[in-house]
Amino acid sequence: MQVKIFGLACLMLLSTVVFGQKSMTDKTHDLDEVVVKSTKLQDYAVGSNVQKVDSLEKARFSNYSLADLLKTVSLVNINSNGPGGLSNPAIRGGSSAQTAIIWNGVNIRSFMDGSVDLAQLPSPFFSNIDIQYGGSGTLFGSGAAAGAIHLGGENLFASKNHIGLKLSYGSFENRNAYFTVKTGDSELSNSFKYFYNQARNDYDYEIADDVKVEQTNAALEQHAFLNETQLKTSSNSNLRATVWYQKYHKDVQTLISATEPNQAFQEDDNLRLALNWTLAKNNFILKVKSVYLANKIHYVNPVGDWASDDTHKPKTLINEVEAKIRFNENHSLITGLNFTYEESESTSYSSLFTRRRLSAFASYKMENILDRITWVNSARQELVEDELTPFIFSSGLRVDVLENIVLNSSLSRIYRLPTTNDLFWPGSGNPDLKSEKGWSLDAGLEENFKTGNTNFTFKQNFFLNDIKDYIAWAPLPTEADPYRWIPENKDKVKTIGVDLAACFDVKLSDKTLLKLNGTYTWIQSDYVTVDGDNEIKTRRTYVPKHRFLLNLGVYQKNWNIVYTHNYFDFRLTNSYDAVTYEQLLLGPYFTGDISAEYTFPLGNQSLTASLQVNNIWNRNYEVIYDYAMPRRNFKFSLYYNLNL
16 A cells, blocks of 8 residues: 555656646746756755865865875764774764765765765865755655765866876875876866875874874775766756766774784775766756666675685666756656665675665745745655655755845755664674654754955754664674674654854955854764663764864965864764773864975966874874874875866
């Protein structure tokens, strides 16, 4: 019965698409407008707190990973197992599995373990990087309970033809190369990018006052390329094809507490293919996309009690059709269907795992209500095999209170499916796990002022997440396996917090700009166990209560200097060695980074030299318990660009 009802809803959505297409005239939009502006995030994430990473920051980190970029410019917590090691994002106290990574409009988060390793994603591969804070499950499905990181390419028809090469050398024998070439015109364009990264990572860290140890088994090597082709298939349609492949080798670094050097390593082979076709007519946009994701993870630990040689091969095929219909100047609808096929083969599983998911979604947007209000209501229903997930919906509101003051608010119902490791990992998996479900609330103000040569922007956001049946891995040792962990459904997780942001842009002269950005977040995130009428709260691990980020920069036409300061409060760990509560806490830490660059203009060419010094205060710290992080280190780069 559930399947029949869901199928009827899908047919109603498709009929809406057909009706919308027939009711439109043949007048066409400009194609560039379609490619750049028509996205679910930009059009329908009304009321959400969205941060757009600006071009200056992206250029500054074009020889780094996405993890390195985000930890410096955003409030996304990057839980990193050392440089180049597993780097999981966490937004507003959520888990990595609750943070969606949206590439080409679809979620590429692994259904096998619920994560995407941001250390493996080259930041220069993405021309547009946006961070959406707060639940967005109605737009992007399971796994967007805490927020989403959106990664997009450039409009190749509008970008300039060029060739660029960036070479870098840094501490710990870090060698890096980035090459890009873009050619074509308004009919056919192509962009090719190649990224190479290698490091020995043999840095020193302190284990006691004036007692230093050299980090071992932390080397990495990465090769990656991304090719995008954009073809104008008619006067009002275009096709975009993307091929992204990378190979990543990482030695699993020796822990601080280890008595012998680690010898384990992991090799990742990732292939991502995408086809996106867009048709744009007057008041109507149709998008059809198909994305294929294939990963091979090979983990080897040659010695000790944990010796293993395991291979995991998750694959995902995503097909989606989406239509946007603008009924008039103030009313529009986006509706669509998504079919996802997931397959996981692993030497750790007893058999091949497959799963089929069908989703229907819709969002209705009303603008200029009383000349100052924008209101979006969205809904999503997903069918997993023959079972319906919780019906979810959201409502987002933007109110222009005054000319320079905006009120944003959103309320979302959210959910997350268990990963296959949650369900079937040998000796630990729990096939009876329930899906997470709950609510996400976000409300805030934004003020923009200008006085003389100074622009001020202030933001204040309050957020609340209340999630039932939260999936968490907890230690459950046995005599045979003293380090055994299992997943379980917690009664509830409640997260409450405040984000504050201030931005100042001061034009010191016709050629000089001073920028000061400060952001602060306070978070209280607890497991809540219901015992009759009582609720017992337990603090969650690796969620700092206080986080502060400051960026100060001076920019001129040909040069800039930027200082970044990061502060993290105490974090609760899950160390086996701790006896007291205090021993479970990782101490607070701060780091400071500074960068400077100068560009030599050479007609249609340019040469840019840059120097970055990270952890300039030479702090000894850990992001994850028992994983040492590098102290003061540097990277020098040269970037040559030729406009064709």
